[in-house]
Amino acid sequence: MKKQSQLNVVLAGCGGISRNWLQAVENYPGLTIVGLVDLNRENALAVQQSFQLSQAYIGTDVGHVIEESGANIVFDCTVPEAHIHVTLEALKRGCHVLGEKPMADTMANARKMLAAAQQSGKLYAVMQNRQFLDGIVRFRQLLASQQIGALTTLNADFYLGAHFGGFRDQMEHVLLLDMAIHSFDQARYISGADPVSVYCHEWNPAGSWYQHDASAVAIFEMTNGIIFTYRGSWCAEGMNTTWECGWRAIGERGTALWDGGDDISGEVVTGTEGFIREQRLVELSDVPKLSHTGHAGVIHNFLDCVQHGKIPQTICTDNIKSLAMVHAAIESAATGKKVNIRY
Numbered sequence: 001m002k003k004q005s006q007l008n009v010v011l012a013g014c015g016g017i018s019r020n021w022l023q024a025v026e027n028y029p030g031l032t033i034v035g036l037v038d039l040n041r042e043n044a045l046a047v048q049q050s051f052q053l054s055q056a057y058i059g060t061d062v063g064h065v066i067e068e069s070g071a072n073i074v075f076d077c078t079v080p081e082a083h084i085h086v087t088l089e090a091l092k093r094g095c096h097v098l099g100e101k102p103m104a105d106t107m108a109n110a111r112k113m114l115a116a117a118q119q120s121g122k123l124y125a126v127m128q129n130r131q132f133l134d135g136i137v138r139f140r141q142l143l144a145s146q147q148i149g150a151l152t153t154l155n156a157d158f159y160l161g162a163h164f165g166g167f168r169d170q171m172e173h174v175l176l177l178d179m180a181i182h183s184f185d186q187a188r189y190i191s192g193a194d195p196v197s198v199y200c201h202e203w204n205p206a207g208s209w210y211q212h213d214a215s216a217v218a219i220f221e222m223t224n225g226i227i228f229t230y231r232g233s234w235c236a237e238g239m240n241t242t243w244e245c246g247w248r249a250i251g252e253r254g255t256a257l258w259d260g261g262d263d264i265s266g267e268v269v270t271g272t273e274g275f276i277r278e279q280r281l282v283e284l285s286d287v288p289k290l291s292h293t294g295h296a297g298v299i300h301n302f303l304d305c306v307q308h309g310k311i312p313q314t315i316c317t318d319n320i321k322s323l324a325m326v327h328a329a330i331e332s333a334a335t336g337k338k339v340n341i342r343y
C-alpha cells in the first residue's frame with residue numbers, strides 16, 4: 001500500500017453522526033476537509049457553518065465533489081442504502097474510504113464494495129466504534145491471557161428501553177439491523193472467532209412501542225467450537241445494560257464478566273475436589289489506555305494506516321463477517337431455520 005501524507009477529505013452525509021466524525025478530526029495534523037456532500041444541500045451548509053469549514057466545496061453528488069475538491073479520502077456518513085453508491089464512486093476516483101456501519105444494506109452490495117476495494121488497491125474500512133473502548137481491550141486481553149483457559153462460550157445481553165420516536169419505531173428488524181451489528185462485531189473481536197451458523201428468534205414484546213420486532217435471541221456457532229449467544233431488546237424497561245452489552249465468557253478453567261463499562265471480573269478454578277471446586281479471582285493486568293476511543297479511535301487508526309501504508313483494524317474484508325451475522329440472523333428469524341453463514 002502506497003503511503004499518503006496529504007489527507008484531503010470529503011465527508012458525505014451531513015446528518016446526525018457526521019458531527020462526531022468532524023469533532024474527531026478537528027485538530028488532526030495535515031488533514032483538511034475539502035468537501036461536504038449531502039442530497040439535502042442545507043445539511044451540508046449547516047455543517048460547514050458549525051465547523052467553520054469555509055474552504056470546503058459543497059455539493060449534492062459525491063463524485064462531482066471529489067473531482068472538484070481533489071480529495072484522496074472519503075468519509076461516508078450517509079444512510080445504509082447509500083453506502084454502496086458513495087463507496088463505489090469514491091474508490092473509482094482513487095480515494096480511500098472509511099464508512100459508517102453497517103457496511104451495506106445487503107450482503108450482495110457488501111460483496112460488490114469489497115471487490116471494488118480490492119480491485120482499486122485503496123483502503124475501505126468500516127466504523128465499528130465499540131472496538132476502540134478501554135473496557136473491551138482489557139476484557140479481550142484477559143481472555144487472551146488464557147487465565148480462564150480456552151474460550152468455549154460467550155454470552156451477550158443487551159437490554160434498553162429506548163424511545164427513539166423516529167424512523168426506528170416503524171423499522172423492520174430494528175434491533176438486528178440497526179444495533180446488533182455492534183454487538184456481533186464485538187463478539188468476533190472479543191473471541192477472535194468467526195461465525196459458522198446461527199439460529200435466531202425475533203419478536204415484538206407485548207406493550208411494545210415499536211411497530212416491528214424489537215427483541216431477539218440468537219445462538220451462533222463460531223469457529224473453534226465456541227458458542228456465542230445474544231439476547232437483546234430495545235423494548236425492555238428497567239435495569240438497563242450498557243449500550244456495549246453485559247458479557248459472560250466461559251473458558252475451560254474459569255469465567256470472566258464485563259459489564260460493557262469499567263467493570264471486569266472473573267474466577268478460575270484452583271481446587272481439584274468437591275462438588276463446586278475451589279476458585280480464585282482472576283488477575284487483571286495493566287493495559288495501556290487507548291489514545292483515542294469510540295469514533296475517534298477508528299478514525300485515527302484508519303488515517304494512520306492511510307499515512308503509513310498499513311491495514312486498518314476495521315477493514316472491509318474483516319467487517320463483512322460481522323455484517324453476515326446480522327443478515328443470517330434475520331434469515332433465520334424469518335424462516336425459523338438454522339442458517340449457515342457465508343460472506
Ligand SMILES: NC(=O)c1ccc[n+]([C@@H]2O[C@H](COP(=O)([O-])OP(=O)(O)OC[C@H]3O[C@@H](n4cnc5c(N)ncnc54)[C@H](O)[C@@H]3O)[C@@H](O)[C@H]2O)c1
Nearest residue numbers: 013014015016017038039040043077078079080082100101
Ligand atoms: N457508529 C455508530 O455508533 C452510529 C450511530 C448513529 C448512526 N450511525 C450510522 O451512521 C449513518 C448515518 O446515520 P445518521 O443518524 O447520521 O443519519 P441522518 O439521517 O441524520 O443523516 C444521513 C444524511 O445522509 C444524507 N444522505 C442520504 N443519502 C445520501 C447520498 N446518496 N449522498 C449524500 N448524502 C446522502 C441525508 O440527506 C442525511 O443528511 C447510518 O449508516 C447509521 O447506521 C452509526
